[in-house]
Amino acid sequence: MTGAPKAAGGGSSARWFGAGSRKISQEAVVIAISCILFVLFSLFLNKFLTQGNIVTLLKNVSILGTLAVGMGFIVVGRGIDLTMVAVMVVGVAFSIWLSTLGVNFTTAILVGAVLVALIGLFTGIMVAVAEIPPIFATLAIASTVYGAGRILFNSDVLYAPSDAKWLTFVGGGSIFGIPVSVVVFALVAFVMSLFLKRTRFGRFVYATGDNPHAARTSGLPTRPVIITQYVVSALIAFVAGIILTGLVTGINTRLYNSTLIYDVLLVVVLGGIGLSGGQGGVRNVIVGTILVGILINGMTILNISYTSQSLIKSVILLLALVLDALINPRDEQTSQSGDI
Incomplete structure (x- = not known):
């Protein structure tokens, strides 16, 4: 087959800066920036290097990272999934809503998982079979999904039942001093890496x-592959929603x-998974998650307004997209297939 995968065997993205013997991978650059930010924030922000803030940082990173694992899985296959947050909030809200009707919460969670899997199946069919460009189909x-959920629940906030002990453990528990939410993220990342x-x-x-x-x-069964990707992505988003609810x-x-x-998306692109597809892996997601997590946490401590934070992240995302376009120029096949 022509056009062998750019990261054969599922390795990390081979994206480099410079020439000759002084090549530096994007992954190394992201790690270096993360370390610099961590040191600077530790030195100049009194509340950054505290136990409470580090735990909060890890918990927030676990949600962002879990979602990014699903998104990275889609982007490696040259797609994009803008349904993830909608699936996350509506899937979990649907489960909580069922529990208010008398359904056991654990059973309601399983029903919610089936619902999000069906949404992912439908999304995959629209992309793979109907051949609607992923960015438009998922948008x-x-x-x-979000509109239907709002009509059904008729409420913005839904609270989980207080007797769901396992959910409380996911949100507030720890294993050997590590928050359970971080352990769940690590497990999702590990399984996806092996996969x-x-x-x-x-x-x-x-x-x-x-x-x-x-x-x-x-x-190769490309259509079943694409459909399965969106089902898996929806289920991973649902897991992130469970972590958040906990x-x-x-x-x-x-x-x-x-x-x-x-x-x-910022995590995925900064981490080094090219939008042209066929390269990158879970390790790229992890390094991107660390950088974005530290950046958001630092800006929050600095009391930077939500609007300003959004502007900063948007500029970084734009620069990351430009960098991706320069490092991974679109080939003839990409232009013919319409990319994402």
């Missing part, structure tokens, strides 16, 4: 993202209108 489906690196399906994802036309003509004992559906989905 429309996200708005539809991409060690399975035939993972190789199919890289091949489809690298050159969809070549993958299709060589007999942390704050409820879910605010207005989170859909926040900049969270752009933060997730």
